[in-house]
Amino acid sequence: MSAAAPPAARIPTYVEGLDPRLGGGVPPGSVVVIEGSAGCMKSTLAYSILYRNAIEKGSNGLYITIEQPRKDIEEHMAGVGMDKTARGVGDKLAIIDLGELRSFLSEAGEDELKADWFKSVLNQIHSYRRNHPLDLVVLDSLNGLFALTQDPNPRLELFHFIKDLKTLPITVFLISEVSANAPISESLAGFLADGIIRLEAKRQDDMVNLQLGVVKMRKAAHDHSFFPFMIRKGGFEVVVR
Amino acid sequence: MPDINSQISERVRWVFGDMAEKILQIESQRLGLKAGQKLSPEDLERLASDLRELSEKMAGSELAERVYDAVHALARSEGEAPKKGDA
Numbered sequence: 001m002s003a004a005a006p007p008a009a010r011i012p013t014y015v016e017g018l019d020p021r022l023g024g025g026v027p028p029g030s031v032v033v034i035e036g037s038a039g040c041m042k043s044t045l046a047y048s049i050l051y052r053n054a055i056e057k058g059s060n061g062l063y064i065t066i067e068q069p070r071k072d073i074e075e076h077m078a079g080v081g082m083d084k085t086a087r088g089v090g091d092k093l094a095i096i097d098l099g100e101l102r103s104f105l106s107e108a109g110e111d112e113l114k115a116d117w118f119k120s121v122l123n124q125i126h127s128y129r130r131n132h133p134l135d136l137v138v139l140d141s142l143n144g145l146f147a148l149t150q151d152p153n154p155r156l157e158l159f160h161f162i163k164d165l166k167t168l169p170i171t172v173f174l175i176s177e178v179s180a181n182a183p184i185s186e187s188l189a190g191f192l193a194d195g196i197i198r199l200e201a202k203r204q205d206d207m208v209n210l211q212l213g214v215v216k217m218r219k220a221a222h223d224h225s226f227f228p229f230m231i232r233k234g235g236f237e238v239v240v241r
Numbered sequence: 242m243p244d245i246n247s248q249i250s251e252r253v254r255w256v257f258g259d260m261a262e263k264i265l266q267i268e269s270q271r272l273g274l275k276a277g278q279k280l281s282p283e284d285l286e287r288l289a290s291d292l293r294e295l296s297e298k299m300a301g302s303e304l305a306e307r308v309y310d311a312v313h314a315l316a317r318s319e320g321e322a323p324k325k326g327d328a
Contacts, residue, residue, distance in 0.1 A: 070299070091303055100299040101260055108267045115260065124258035131255045131307075 010220075011059075011136065011171050014052035015045070015212070016237040021223035022214060026195060030218065031165050031172045033142075033190045036199030037180040040210060041231060043068065044080060045199070046138040046173045048236060051082045054092035059135040062128055063095045064121065066144030070097035081234030094132075096124075102148075117148040118157045122164050134170055141175040142189055155188060162192045194218040199229065212238055245280055245315070249288070252311040256296050256304060268292060285316035 010025030019025050026032055034042045050061030065073060073095060074084050084093060098121075102112045121139065128134055139145070142158075151157050165172050176189050180201065190196040196215040201208050213226035227238035243251075246269075250261040257264050268291045269276075274284055289312035297305035 070301070094300060094304055096256060096304070097299045098258075100295070101257060101264075104267075104295055104298075105260065105263065110263060110267070115263075117258075120258035120260060124255060127251075127254035127258075128256075 011049070011053065012056070013045075013049050014056065014235060015048075015229075016235065017227070017240045018212070018214075018236075018238045021225075021238075021240075022217060023220045023222065026171060026217065027219040028171050029166070029169060030194035031162055031174065031192075032195035032197060032217075033174050033176050033187065033193045034197045034199070035176040035178050035187055035190065037182075037201060038177060040199035040201055041229075041236075042175045042177070042199055043073070043140050044077070044231065045197075045212075045236060046140065046175055047073070047077050048082060049173065050093055050136050050138060051077070051084075051089065052235065053136060054090075055086070055088040058092065060133040061093045061136040061138070062125070062134055063093070063138045063140065064098060064124070065095060065140045066098045066117075066148070068140060069099055070095045080231060113148060113150055115148070117145055118161045121145065122161060125165075125168070125170075129168065129170070136171050136173070138173045139175065141177060143177045158189060159192060162189065166194070190216065195220075198226075200226070245285075248315055249285075249312055252315060253292060253296075253308055256300055256308055264292070264295065268295075282316050285312065289313045289316060 008028050010019070010023060011028055012019050012025040013022070034046050036042050047063060050059075050063055053059035054061055063073070077084065084095075105112050125134075125137060146154055149157060174189055174193065176187065178187060187196065195217040198213045198215050200211045200213070202211060210229040211226045212229035213224065214222045215224070227240060230237050230239065246262070246265055250265055253264075254261045265288070266276075268288055272284065272287050272291070274280065280288070289309050292312055293305045293309035296308040
């Protein structure tokens, strides 16, 4: 009888308390949606996964931002203890700001809405892989990409986009902003993706408390609970009671 | 053998995506280069510098240097390019 192949090493989220509840982390090669309302730390969580994997494992990450300026992201992340110039990060974490590209095209009189941005981002990721080592990608955000499409049926575009991403030997995190009370079942990207990490803000008296739940993670026996989610200098934690 | 514009586009697609051809067209126009015109090493050098400038805004100086080096290497393979940074 031949022994079963050992499972591929997981991609740790480095959220303290979460990885043991994910069987060690996210299965490699997954496409995972990180969703939540504005201010729930979606971008910060996604960036921290790239940042910590660069430092701890030497993984190569690419963060593609569609609307938020690169410099704002770098400053915000440095402010919460994730300085891109820190030792160990080096060239292992790249941020590409497509907002600058869009501004350039717009200033040159080009109609940015004529372009097929879903296809462009896919080809960019393929090309990046051919030119640089690449393990992890964050796309911030799906909403930004949707805003750039004039396709009357973006569901089809999203289907092909996620299907193509799944063929790549990289792990992808797609950030998706949803309204605070949006039912999870309404998330189209979540339906197509391998995993959904949901962040929610709960108001309690004069405080807003964040919660994190892993709603879905294919190939992983995971805990479905929502946990209090806290940021601390340089990382995150879920509080497991 | 693909033409020089196609070769440049392929070398910078990782930062510009499918907008690479359009970016190249806009930058070429700004430099007064005509479509289909054979580019001299000096033209390529100026293009490389302009693409580096845009890349720096998009991705920072480290990745911008990689863009510049990729186009500059093409300029070198096309003929006698000026020394890096001479443009």
